[in-house]
Amino acid sequence: MKLFSGLLMLILPTILFTRCGTAYGQKAANKIEQGSFPVSADTKFFMMDLQNELNTSKQTLKSFTPTKQFAEKYSLQKIKGKYHLSGFIQTDKRFSEKQLRRIQVFPGQPSGNIRTVMVPLSAFPAFLKQKGITYFELSKKVEVY
Amino acid sequence: MKRLNIYLLLFLVFAINVHAQENDKGKMLPPIPPATGYLAEKDGLFSTKGMSANTALLLVDLMQLKKNPSAISQKELIEKYGLIKKGGKLYANSFLMGAKGFTAASLGELGVLPGSKSGDVFTALLPVERIAEIVKMPNVKYVDISCVVKADLDSARRHTNVDKVHAGTAPLNMPYTGKGVVVGVIDNGFDFTHPNFYDSTGQNNYRVKRVWNQNDTTGTSPTGYMYGSEYITEAQILSAKSDFPFYQAMEGDHGSHTAGIAAGAGGYPGSKYRGVAYESDIVFVSYVFSATNIADGIKYIQDYAASVGKPCVINMSLSTHDGPHDGTSLGDRFTDSLVGPGKLIAVSAGNNGRNALYAEHTFISTDTVVYTFPVFTGKSSGVGVADIWGKPGDNFAVRVLLFNTKTNSIVYAPSNKISAATGTVSVDFISNNPNCGVMYSAEINPINSKPHVKVDLLNFFPDSTGIRFYIEITGSNTAIQMWGQRSRVTDFSNLGYLSGPNGLIMDGRRDHIVSDPYSCGKSVFTVGAYTSKNQWMSLNNQPRTLDFFAMSNVGDFAPFSSNGPTADGRTKPEITGPGSIVASSVNSFSPAFGPLSPGTVSSVTYGSKTWYFGMNYGTSMSTPMVAGILALWLQKYPNLTREQALDMMKKSAITDNYTGTIPATGSNTWGWGKINAFLGMTLSVEKAAVKNTLKVYPNPTSNELHIVFDKQANNTLITICDVTGKAVYSKAAGTLVGGSEQVVNMENNPAGVYILRIASNGEEAVYKIVKQ
Incomplete structure (x- = not known):
């Protein structure tokens, strides 16, 4: 009995600590905050909408499935099961393509210091903290017309 | 009488x-x-009073048919004037203009079959035997059977003189067909199997070399990209058949049509539906509706062209209104770096010519506030976007109020304005009213240093309440420009109010409405549209006419075509092409065009499969005409730069009674005029070294033309030709010292356009001269 109580005393705080840590971690991972570079007005709309979607749906960003309306509004593309946001980045000398790929963000071919990027939603907070990016412009919806 | x-x-x-x-x-x-x-x-004389020239000619031919049937047969008459035979009688599809109170039905006694009405213009089928009587009817002001011809691409080719380039008419030394040039088309709704994309037989030498279907997630992406599927071999491309059903929308024919205009070979021998660069190699990119995907598509096409060592031109018939309209959006800047020698891009100006999407205001110290009503597709409720940009380094603020038009009072006013400099995003739930909400996103744009506030508007108050959004913008000693977003159709209006509660109410305008991004770019050709045909006969032999949105006279500006300039004052579009109405290939896998569709005009069948050709209008159609012509020019000059091609356009563009005289700086409606494939191609590519030594003035001229040589010029030959190529002036001026001047007297030359060539130092400079 004593042994059981002792084990319980040891396990409970661990479980509680772990659970709290996970909850805190989830909350932190779900937080969409301004990063290390400026973003376009549309991107700010997107960040606010994404935060609201996460809060309302109580999903985590890692497993977030956007509503059809949200996906259409921001032209999200589902690639290999993951929803991606696309946009242009302007870069400086510190930019590292390798670093972007490490967080699963896929850069397109460059044109001068501008290139396209496909950002999985789960990697969006990490993307916003990347060095070497001087501006992010959310891709605009374009019609054939 | x-x-x-x-x-x-x-x-x-x-x-x-x-x-x-x-x-x-x-x-x-x-x-x-x-x-x-x-x-x-x-x-x-035969009086043509009350009728068009074509109507008069029909009457003459009809008399000849009666008098001497061997001279012209009824069949020829039907083909020549597009007549319709009904119940043994011949009818002409016509426009009637009537006096007040006139209706086409009132001519029923004369056998007239009425059609539709727009203002005082009616369409009707007129029995040809009675046209002479109809013209004399007191209520009939005018009868016009003009332009009733079978729909085809040949009128657009003729208008642009592409036919002469295809024929290799002198002084060209050979026919030009786009051979050796890659034509890339970024669009949706491609029918990869259409016979238009083979050679002129319609069945041999398939010309589509690559396809990147960005909508297909099942295949292998192109190297360097992580999305879409690339089809490399002819078998792969034909096996995919179409980007449909990956792209499932009403616009399921758009890409087949634009590609057919730029590069189609006609689908069968002797076809009237031959496009412009009909022996070019073709690359299709079926894009997702996103600006970045288009940017990737441009790079993909150019990389392919480079891999086969060929120049390329890319057609982009697409549009939106979302950006600063000054060439600084990242999509535009991405494109700037990609355009270069042998790499050209043509983009549509947009189809907002009838939309008051633009407003601007300059604030002074005593005038610091301005208002406007956003109008959502002509109704009070809906979803809209206002995109407001200021001057670099300045600031302004915005707030959105609610205005009751029935009580002429403000019913809601937020206490705070949103300043662009705050760089924040916020929502105004408007006292938690479920009927409306406003989102603001503010920034000082780091690319162009302009203050910017984008406002998303949702207003679902019923019309009956009279409650409208009312945008207030404040600033001091600065200026703002604002656009409504076309995809949600936000016009601006003063709703008839001469002044608001606190001052001026802005009305929307129809200038500055060339699309953005891409169309306002500094390195692309932006293309507007004019009308080259306004009636056609459908495949099932029904006469059709353009709708009100597009209707204008043949040769006149298409009313839907968007006007410039850009926000930073550059002339846009650069050029216009025939865009209303044009026949080309349509997607056989899309339901939009079938044998009975009003827009379907022809078909071609090989084996058990039938493909169609159909009618479309828009700057989407004029742009591939220009892209195709650029491909012809690239065949002659593979390293042609954007600056050189623009110079050729400026010097060779067609001006007429519709364009009026176009100033040297261009027009924000017509650009530098109507594209002229042939005359442009007869010009030698400008040698900047020669041009820099010359000054030619005044232009336009009514009398003397002065040519000043800043530097010494040797073996100088000055020639002036009219538009037919006939020399009207020629002088071997020999060696001229720097600062010398040659004067050409043009007093006796008729008014019109002339080409001045000055050959010197082994180079040649060419100028388009307008004689008034």
Whole structure:
């Protein structure tokens, strides 16, 4: 009995600590905050909408499935099961393509210091903290017309 | 009483013909006595009063048919004028303009079959036997059977002189067909199997070399990209058949149509639906509706062209209104770095010519606030976007109020304005009213340093409440420009109010509405549209006309075509092309065009499969005309730069009564005029070294033309030709010292466009001169 109580005393705080840590971690991972570079007005709309979607749906960003309306509004593309946001980045000398790929963000071919990027939603907070990016412009919806 | 005297008219035609034959034999013309006056109806001339020239010619031909059936058959008459046979009678599809109170139905006694009405213009089928009587009816002001011809691409090719380039007409030394050039088309709704994309037989030498279907997630992406599927071999491309059903929307024919105009070979021998660069290699990119995907598509096409060592031109018939409209959006800047020698891009100006999407205001110290009403597709409720940009380094603020138009009062006013400099995003739930909400996103844009506030508006108050959004913008000693977003159709209006509660109410305008991004770019060709056809006969033999949105006279500006300039004052579009209405290939896998569709005009069948050709209008159609012409120019000059091609356009563009005289700085409606494939191609590519030593003025000129040489010029030859290529002035000026001036007297030359060529130092400079 004593042994059981002792084990319980040891396990409970661990479980509680772990659970709290996970909850805190989830909350932190779900937080969409301004990063290390400026973003376009549309991107700010997107960040606010994404935060609201996460809060309302109580999903985590890692497993977030956007509503059809949200996906259409921001032209999200589902690639290999993951929803991606696309946009242009302007870069400086510190930019590292390798670093972007490490967080699963896929850069397109460059044109001068501008290139396209496909950002999985789960990697969006990490993307916003990347060095070497001087501006992010959310891709605009374009019609054939 | 109007009199018809066919004999005199026929005699005149005969006399002209005899003259022409005499010329053919090389005989000298006899002295021609000067005319002393004008023939009049009293002299027995066939009166064309109340009718178009074509209507008069039909009547002449009809009389000839009656008098001498061997001269012209009924079948020829039907083909020539697009007549319709109903119940044994011949009918002409016509426009009627009536006096007040007139209806086409009122001519029922004369066998007129009424059609539709727009203002005082009616469409109707007129029995050809009764046209002479119809013209004389007191309520009929005008009868026009003009332009009733089968729909095809040949009128667009003729308007742009592409036919002469295809034929290799002198002074060209060979036919140009786009051979050796890659034509890339970024669009949706491609039918990869259409016979239009083979050679002129419609069945051999398939010309589509690559496809990147960005909508297909099942295949292998191109190297360097993580999305879409690339089809590399002919078998892969034909096996995919179409980007449908990956792209499932009403616009399921758009890409097949635009590609057919730029690069189609016609689908069958002798086809009227041949496009412009009909022997070019073709690359398709079926894009997702996103600006970045388009940017990737441009790079993909250019990389392919580079891999096969060919120049390329890319057609982008697409549009939105979302950006600063000054060429600084990242999509535009991405493109700037990609355009270069042998790499050109044509983009549509957009189809917002009828939309008051733009507003601007300059604030002074005593005028610091301005208002406007956003209008959502002509109703009070809906979803809209206002995109407001200021001057670099300045600031402004915005708030959105609610205005009751019934009580003329403000019913809601937020206490805070949103300043662009705050760089924040926020939502105004408007006292938690479920009927409306406003989102603001503010920034100082780091790319162009402009203050910017984008406002998303949702207003679902019923019309009956009279409650409208009311945008207030404040600033001091600065200026703002604002656009409504076309995809959600936000116009601006003063709703008839002369002044608001606190001052001026802005009305929307129809200038500055060239699309953004891409169309306002600094390195692309932005293309507007004019009308090259306004009636056609459908495949099931029904006469069709353009709708109100697009209707204008043949040769006139298409009313839907968006006007410039850009926000930073650059002339846009650069050029116009025939965009209303144009026939081309359509997607056989899309339901939009079938054998009975009003827009379907022809078909071609190989084996058990039938493909169609159909009608479309828009700057989407004029742009591939220009892209195709650029491909022809690239065939002659593979390293042609954007600056050189623009120079060729400026010097060769067609101007006429519709364009009026276009200033040297261009027009924000017509650009530098209507594209002229042939004349542009006869110009040698400008040698900047020569041009920099010259000054030519005044232009336009009414009398003397001065040519000043800043530097010494050796072996100088000055020639001036009219638009037909005939030399009207030539002078071997020899060696000219720097600062010397040559004066050409053009007083006796008729008004019009002339080409001035100055050859010197082994190079040549070419100028388009307008004689007033």
